Amino acid sequence: MHRNIKLLAMPVLLAALLSATAMGAGIKKDLKIAFLPKQINNPYEVIADNGGLEAIKEMGGVGKVVGPSDAGASSQVSYINTLITQKQNAIVIAANDANAVVPYLKKAQAQGIKVVTFDSDTAPEGRALFINQADSESIGRGQIQLLSKLIGGEGEFAVLSATPNATNQNTWIKWMEEELKKPEYAKIKLVKVAYGNDDDQKSFVETQGLLQAYPNLKAIVAPTTVGISAAARYISTSPKKGTFVVTGLGTPNQMRAFVKNGTVKAFQLWDPGALGYLAAYAAANLASGNITGKEGETFEAGKLGKRTVGKSGEVILGPPTTFDASNIDNFNF
Ligand code: RAM
Numbered sequence: 001m002h003r004n005i006k007l008l009a010m011p012v013l014l015a016a017l018l019s020a021t022a023m024g025a026g027i028k029k030d031l032k033i034a035f036l037p038k039q040i041n042n043p044y045e046v047i048a049d050n051g052g053l054e055a056i057k058e059m060g061g062v063g064k065v066v067g068p069s070d071a072g073a074s075s076q077v078s079y080i081n082t083l084i085t086q087k088q089n090a091i092v093i094a095a096n097d098a099n100a101v102v103p104y105l106k107k108a109q110a111q112g113i114k115v116v117t118f119d120s121d122t123a124p125e126g127r128a129l130f131i132n133q134a135d136s137e138s139i140g141r142g143q144i145q146l147l148s149k150l151i152g153g154e155g156e157f158a159v160l161s162a163t164p165n166a167t168n169q170n171t172w173i174k175w176m177e178e179e180l181k182k183p184e185y186a187k188i189k190l191v192k193v194a195y196g197n198d199d200d201q202k203s204f205v206e207t208q209g210l211l212q213a214y215p216n217l218k219a220i221v222a223p224t225t226v227g228i229s230a231a232a233r234y235i236s237t238s239p240k241k242g243t244f245v246v247t248g249l250g251t252p253n254q255m256r257a258f259v260k261n262g263t264v265k266a267f268q269l270w271d272p273g274a275l276g277y278l279a280a281y282a283a284a285n286l287a288s289g290n291i292t293g294k295e296g297e298t299f300e301a302g303k304l305g306k307r308t309v310g311k312s313g314e315v316i317l318g319p320p321t322t323f324d325a326s327n328i329d330n331f332n333f
Contacts, residue, residue, distance in 0.1 A: 048272040
């Protein structure tokens, strides 16, 4: 009888063990993990934060999201100070500025709080890990490759970026400029980098300004989900709809209507939810003492599987996807 019970219990035990391995074995329970996005009301950041909260729930932790309503360089400082006072186990931040938040993040780390950046990095001393959506160089170069196809290899274009201090956009723009040096892009000219500050209205007005200032402008590349949707909205009611090219990085849900009505042909992104999910697992593994942020370390990230820490504490989610009329309906984020 005793033996039978043991036998019966085996599969149950095994299943429990397997699920513990998948969903973060070796993760301390009740970890307090706070997400601090660039801005609380940015749809992209909301999806990413929700991915993070899902992972924290899976791991039996206590998650929360706090943050400013604007993406200004120092708008996150007061939130970091509060999170330190609350003795969070980890802070997961999409930094609005590479340096402005660093002294405060160093203070957090000195008190034992683990810091992970995601989406937009700080200087390396601000954090243990940076969870990057995709390799920054490929994102930047990929944007120019897509633009070139869409404008037939020649013409003037402008970049409509987020804030002037955004680490992620600035890195991508730097790689766009590198890609433009290749001979095959000799006839493509970047005339201006404008900043919509990841504010919908400002991005809309900047789009209008670009079209007025550069009458020969053929395209806008907006490597920000806020910028690309505002630019598309502007073009969708202008006589240039259908001929003017709007591309960049956007969420399929925000861009779907513009693809369907012919304003936008193609754009790119990754799954922001998976990015937040991966960042939460990275933070929990740091806070559980499983990893320290050194190159070559590995950790289990739930449904995303085993991940490896790369150079200077960078963990990469995966390659971006190009969305167009043929595949946009397969995505819901
Ligand atoms: C905006 C933000 C975010 C960026 C995306 C692509 O939502 O600037 O940081 O990663 O666009």
